[in-house]
Amino acid sequence: xxxxxxxxxxxxxxxxxxxxxxxxxxxxxxxxxxxxxxxxxxxxxxxxxxxxxxxxxxxxxxxxxxxxxxxxxxxxxxxxxxxxxxxxxxxxxxxxxxxxxxxxxxxxxxxxxxxxxxxxxxxxxxxxxxxxxxxxxxxxxxxxxxxxxxxxxxxxxxxxxxxxxxxxxxxxxxxxxxxxxxxxxxxxxxxxxxxxxxxxxxxxxxxxxxxxxxxxxxxxxxxxxxxxxxxxxxx
Numbered sequence: 001x002x003x004x005x006x007x008x009x010x011x012x013x014x015x016x017x018x019x020x021x022x023x024x025x026x027x028x029x030x031x032x033x034x035x036x037x038x039x040x041x042x043x044x045x046x047x048x049x050x051x052x053x054x055x056x057x058x059x060x061x062x063x064x065x066x067x068x069x070x071x072x073x074x075x076x077x078x079x080x081x082x083x084x085x086x087x088x089x090x091x092x093x094x095x096x097x098x099x100x101x102x103x104x105x106x107x108x109x110x111x112x113x114x115x116x117x118x119x120x121x122x123x124x125x126x127x128x129x130x131x132x133x134x135x136x137x138x139x140x141x142x143x144x145x146x147x148x149x150x151x152x153x154x155x156x157x158x159x160x161x162x163x164x165x166x167x168x169x170x171x172x173x174x175x176x177x178x179x180x181x182x183x184x185x186x187x188x189x190x191x192x193x194x195x196x197x198x199x200x201x202x203x204x205x206x207x208x209x210x211x212x213x214x215x216x217x218x219x220x221x222x223x224x225x226x227x228x229x230x231x232x233x234x235x
Contacts, residue, residue, distance in 0.1 A: 011070045014053055019071065021046035022078050029081065033092065040085045040096060047082060047103055050075075051110065060113040076118070079107070083125045090132055101129035116150055124159040131163055139163070147183075154192035157184035158199055165203050174207040194223055 011019075025042035028035040058064055061076050086103065089096035104126040108114075114122070123146040130139035143160040150156055157180050163170075165177035181200045184190055197220040204212045 012068075014049060015068055015071050018046055018049050018053070019073050021049065022073050025085075026078075026081070029085065033088070036085050037089050037093070037096075040082075040089045040099075043078070043082045043085065044099060044103075046078075051106065054110060058110075060111050080121065083121070087125070087128065090129070094133070097129045097132040100125060101133065104129060116153055120146065120150060120153045120155050120159075124155065127159065128163075152187050152189045152191055154184055154190050154196050157181060158195060161199060161203075165206065172206070174203060177203055178207075194220065197223070 021042050025039040025046065028039040028042065030036070053068065054064070055067060058067060061079065064075060065071060082103065083100065086096050086100035090100055104122050107122050108119075108126070123142055127139040127142040127146070130136075130142065143156065143163075146156040147153075147160065161177040161180040164173040164180075178200070181196055181203065184196045185193065185200070190196065197216055201213055201216050201220065204210065204216075
């Protein structure tokens with residue numbers, strides 16, 4: 001390559017280090033809990049570096065590539081996995097819940113122009129971390145704001161209901177979970193009705209209320225038939 005073009009091709013030290021940390025984390029990911037914790041540390045370091053590379057005009061993750069076109073990592077894919085490893089690590093070491101809260105709140109501040117699906121995911125991460133840290137009222141407020149601002153996004157309601165029904169180390173509140181799921185189903189333009197119906201049926205099974213299942217199973221079957229999908233519960 002001609003020398004006068006070399007500087008336009010090579011990556012900066014920051015770009016090389018960001019890619020190294022992210023790639024190293026993916027090599028560790030999924031092998032063991034210890035390796036995932038190591039991945040979490042790699043990716044927290046990557047997150048810190050990533051945020052130092054941002055400028056005020058970068059208000060959504062894709063805009064980062066305009067400032068750093070030589071970066072070849074799928075950043076949105078990495079950031080979703082960062083949240084996943086912090087969640088998993090937080091099940092064993094509480095300080096990772098605090099890190100997850102810090103990252104999710106910073107993400108929302110740094111990238112206000114994120115799409116609706118990303119906002120649901122990151123808001124859920126914030127609320128889950130708050131709940132795990134014992135801050136239930138603050139977590140409830142995050143969920144409430146999420147479903148108020150994005151009322152047709154099913155996974156806001158599902159995530160909220162899961163806090164009352166999904167965790168074995170908590171006393172379930174099936175009535176509250178049922179109310180939240182039915183609130184979702186009351187939305188005529190809900191984006192993922194099928195997943196809410198599945199959660200509601202599973203809830204009634206855990207609640208030992210089989211008599212309440214048939215009408216929801218019928219609706220789920222009808223919905224799947226209309227979209228040509230097989231019933232995963234029978235697969």
